[in-house]
Amino acid sequence: MKHFFSISDVDNLQGIVAEAIDLKKNIAQFSELGKGKTIGLIFFNSSLRTRLSTQKAALNFGMSVIVMNVGSDGWKLEMEDGAIMNGDAAEHIKDAARVMGAYCDIIAVRSFAELKNRDKDYAEDVLKSFMKYAGVPVINLESSTLHPLQSLADLITIEEYKKVKRPKVVLTWAPHPKALPQAVPNSFAQWMKNADVDFVIACPKGYELAPEFMEGVALTHNQDEAFEGADFIYAKNWSSYQMYGQIVSTDLAWTVSAEKMALTNNAKFMHCLPVRRNVVVTDEVLDADYSIIIPEAKNRVTSAQVVLKRILTAMQ
Amino acid sequence: MKHFFSISDVDNLQGIVAEAIDLKKNIAQFSELGKGKTIGLIFFNSSLRTRLSTQKAALNFGMSVIVMNVGSDGWKLEMEDGAIMNGDAAEHIKDAARVMGAYCDIIAVRSFAELKNRDKDYAEDVLKSFMKYAGVPVINLESSTLHPLQSLADLITIEEYKKVKRPKVVLTWAPHPKALPQAVPNSFAQWMKNADVDFVIACPKGYELAPEFMEGVALTHNQDEAFEGADFIYAKNWSSYQMYGQIVSTDLAWTVSAEKMALTNNAKFMHCLPVRRNVVVTDEVLDADYSIIIPEAKNRVTSAQVVLKRILTAMQ
Amino acid sequence: MKHFFSISDVDNLQGIVAEAIDLKKNIAQFSELGKGKTIGLIFFNSSLRTRLSTQKAALNFGMSVIVMNVGSDGWKLEMEDGAIMNGDAAEHIKDAARVMGAYCDIIAVRSFAELKNRDKDYAEDVLKSFMKYAGVPVINLESSTLHPLQSLADLITIEEYKKVKRPKVVLTWAPHPKALPQAVPNSFAQWMKNADVDFVIACPKGYELAPEFMEGVALTHNQDEAFEGADFIYAKNWSSYQMYGQIVSTDLAWTVSAEKMALTNNAKFMHCLPVRRNVVVTDEVLDADYSIIIPEAKNRVTSAQVVLKRILTAMQ
Known part of the structure; x- marks a missing residue:
């Protein structure tokens, strides 16, 4: 594996899930695998789970970890090629990425969608710039449109908890007071489509994901219907893709409740937190x-x- | 020892002081004691001494350290059970604590009093939630009402510098431009009451600590009288417990000066900084x-x- | 070496450059040199390169690293001796420095010029206080008037890329939207003056560095003239020393362009970023x-x- 930006960087979904579950049991065997290597965790946005879990994983391999909060620890980066940099941004991302890559063996980056300009967010400039310029492997710690480490964790969890060979997995939209990115549902859809599950998305009208993520996915605007027979309920809020970044519904009828869970096939409840x-x-x-x-x-x-x-392993 | 929240977690005060002094000399023997273990330091508030000294102590045992500044690195946590979370807080403390506990072997938490609602501060919700939900040992890095790592350090220091078997120790209030929590004086009182010292608190009227901390403690509103014959002067400002969180006095006559120190029995001067x-x-x-x-x-x-x-040791 | 505050702490410039280049090749031999030792990196200001590169260097020696962002992680420090501290500053630098020195084996500090009071900035109070009070070696990570780790890196780079024994090195001022400190050009001048190079400073009138740094240095206000025959062009903006901290020129004719570079002797282009x-x-x-x-x-x-x-090595 060179980079880990999306599911496209995984050649065999079944294989990586099995390897992950196996690795959990045998992690002590690999305590020297990353010895002498440094991972730089670059946060453009807040993080708790990602911050702690990625550090923990790196420490388990004997790696050194350097954490950098861009913004509070550093400064604003320019994203546009050819920009005349007489504004707020003190450094171009291409220079920052090259320098970070010069100091670290692996770079992991979190950079959320701004939810102002859809084309800009979906162009994934930040992560793509890091992959282009850093000169070292880059890991996606949640980008504008994807959160693959979360989706992989979700798939591992489903594998561990499923009681039937091909479970029914429902991703349901749920209400939230703030406009949130589509990264988690996009990514979850991408991974579930490729996994051995029956996958359904339930959301109010206007909350359909981008076509590339909806393609081939069963969609319903009736949450109760979706819950019937479900083995896993995955709840998540996101803002609209069509009315980009807008809150189109605040309908509390979509809140996941015990009554709704009673419609399922004794489903497990999941949320990325x-x-x-x-x-x-x-x-x-x-x-x-x-x-x-x-x-x-x-x-x-x-x-x-x-x-x-x-x-x-690929670096060796 | 399971948690270290207060003096109640210490079974033998003399014993832990002796062990601490002994450990100072033999720390090199224990450089592998925490190998493979991770401590998470969670700061809801600023910290210098606590941040550096706790990291240093953990590193001395070969532990990995993950530092998390809630607020700047993360987000606001909801404290109330059953809250409908449609406001500022993005995560409930019970979930954050469970997740942090899932990634770390030990959690250490700093969370100051807000000094707005006495009952709320004295309920110690943050630390108690961590102890309830984290599922791993929790260390108090200064909570709303207690700072036991400071008090233990103070007692060790008194043990090292005392010239008589049972020294006279004076905790004196002193002026300060800002309203400060009662954690340090509360905790100091709690530890001194249980130590082999003659303990006196000197403060202006209205600065008496909460009854549970004053109980059995000699109190005077005359600083000069308190200083007579003292072997240790421990100065500290705090805001009022009665007029909760208020500055009741700014009397510079309470500033500790060389003239005041001359009243003592060649006392040592202490302050937590x-x-x-x-x-x-x-x-x-x-x-x-x-x-x-x-x-x-x-x-x-x-x-x-x-x-x-x-x-x-208790985890082994 | 006791401290590394400026070029004065280096006894033999040729020697340290040769040693540095040699060390690059043999760093693996020294992976235990700093074992059991802790370096504290204290940032009063933002940092990317310095933050990451100093951590990386320390990790290469097996040291533990503690990072402290003063301001966001801690509080404002009082700099003035004898101050009555009833304002914003919660701690005097002399106490903070002594405490940090008590917890760390080496302290490294970044503290930029405020560009308000020239005498204050040039007095270098912060770094000098750390050297006076910390009781351990102190490394300058860019102070008000100097950035010696950058200048040493620059000299190493020149040594590695030079094609003639005594190359012509030009430090040229260049425009910038913000008023920047003089630390990088001051320091670069100090190191180049003492190196085996022909050193020229090109800047608009009013941008001459402080006399102590200009002394013995060739100066021109004609950038084109300076570029002729140059082997290295080192571009950097700085604010005026005479009109202290002011932007005296925003002349885009000083922007370094390919046309300007064509005037040189196939010069390499350098910038500290x-x-x-x-x-x-x-x-x-x-x-x-x-x-x-x-x-x-x-x-x-x-x-x-x-x-x-x-x-x-000096600590052993």
């Missing part, structure tokens, strides 16, 4: 036995581990 | 030979070390 | 083969390494 309790989903669901949000969060270490292992 | 020079205490005192503020600060590594040692 | 593209220097120059900004940035690890090696 952080979660707005009693808005996205009720306390009753989050704190129920069928809620697997904590094992899911723990698998963020697992997904980071298997990705780092593949990258470190 | 940071200290407002020439407001809380004069330069002359802070820079005198009898000022032991730097050895006291160094003992913050010592107290963190012995606490980590006990927790790591 | 971050650089404002198409203001300080054009994209065409920065992206040309003769641009050595990335090897120059990489040598920030090299210069930090040789300095740390000398300090660590």
Whole structure:
């Protein structure tokens, strides 16, 4: 594996999930795999799970970790090629990326969508610039439109908790007071489409994902219908792709409740966290036995581990 | 030792002080004690001594350290059970704590009093939530009402510098331009009451600590009287408990000066730092030979070390 | 080497450059040199290259690294001796420095000029206080008036890329939208004066550096003339020393362009970064083969390494 930007960097989905689960048990064997190597974690945005789990995964391989909060620790970066840089940005991303790549063996980057300009967000300039200029492997810690370490962790969790060979997995939109990026649902759709699951997206009208992510996916605007027979309910809010970055609905009828969960086939409940309790989903669901949000969060270490292992191995 | 939240987590005060002093000399023997283990330092507030000394102590045991500044690195946490989270807070503390506990072997947390609602501060919701939900040992890096790593460091320092078996120790209030929490004086009182010292608190009227901390403690509103015969002067500002969070006095007559120190039995001067020079205490005192503020600060590594040692040993 | 504050801490310029280049090849031999030792990196200002390269260099020696962002992680420090601290500053630098020195084996500090009071900036109070009070070796990560780790990296880079025994090196002022400190040009001048190069400074009138740095240095206000026969062009903006901290010129005729570079003896182009593209220097120059900004940035690890090696060796 050279970079880990999206599912396209994984040749065999079944293989990486199996390897990840295996690695969990045998991580102690690899405590020297990254020895003498440094990973730079570059955050353009806040992070808790990603920050801690990626560090933990790197430390498990004996790597050194350097964390850089761009903005608070550094300065604003220019993204545009050919810009006359007489404004706020003190450094061009191409220079920053080349320098970070010169100091680190692997670079991992978080950079959220701004939700102002759809074309700009979907161009994925920040991550693509890092991949183009850093000269070292780049890991996506959630970009404008994708969050593959989350999706891989989700798939690992589904593999661990599924009771049937081909479970029904429902991604349901849920209400939220703020406009959020589409990275998690986009990525989840991309991975589920390619996994051995029956995948359905339930959302209000106007919340369909970008065509490239909806293609070939079952869609319904009826949440109850989607929940019937489901083995996994994956709740998440996102803002509209069509009315880009807008909140089109705040309908609390979409909040995931115990009554809704009762429609399913004893489904497990999943969410990537952080979660707005009693808005996205009720306390009753989050704190129920069928809620697997904590094992899911723990698998963020697992997904980071298997990705780092593949990258470190390819570097040898 | 499971958690280190307060003095109640220490079964034998003499024992832990002796162990701490012994550990200072033999720390090299324990350089592998925490190998493969990760401590997460979670800061809801600024920190210098605590940040550096706790990291240093953990590194001395070969542990990995992950530092997280909530607020600047992360987001606002919801504290209330059952809250409908449609406001500022992006994550409930119970979820954040469970996730942090999933990634770290030990969690250490700093969370100051807000000084707005006394009951809320004294309920110690943040630390108690971490202890309830994290699923791993939790260390108090200064909570709303307690700062036990400081008090333990103070007691170690007194043990090292005392010239008589049972020294007279005076905690004196001193003026300060800002309203400060009661954590340091509360904790100091709690530890001194249980130590082999004659303990006196001197403060202006209206600055008495909460009843649970004053109980059984000699109190005077006459600073000069308190200083007579003292072996240790411990200066600190705090805001009022009665008029909760208010500045009731700014009387500069309470500033600790060389003239005041002359009333004592050649007392050593102590302060937990940071200290407002020439407001809380004069330069002359802070820079005198009898000022032991730097050895006291160094003992913050010592107290963190012995606490980590006990927790790591209990985990084995 | 005790401290690394300026060129004065280096006894033999040729020697340290040779040692640095040699160390690059043999760094693996020294992976245990700093084992068990902790370096504290104290940032009063933003940093990318310095933050990452100094960490990388320390990690290469097996050191532990503690990073502290004063301001965001801590609080404002009082600089004035004898101050009555009833204002914003919560701690005096002399106490903070003594405490940091108590926890770390080496302290490295970044503290920029404020560009308000020339005498204050040129007094170098912050770095001098750390050297006076910390009680451990102190490394300058860019102070008000000097940036010696950058200058050493620059000299190493010149040594590696020069084609003649005594190359002509031109430091040229270039326009910039913000008022910048004089630390980089001051320091560069100081190191070049003492190196085996023909050194020229080109700047508009009013941009002459402080007398101590200009002394013995060839000066011209004609950029084209300076470029003739040059082997290295080192571009940098700085604010005026005479009209202290002011922007005296924004003349874009001083922007370094390919046409200007054509006047030279096939000169290499250098800049310490971050650089404002198409203001300080054009994209065409920065992206040309003769641009050595990335090897120059990489040598920030090299210069930090040789300095740390000398300090660590002196501590043994």
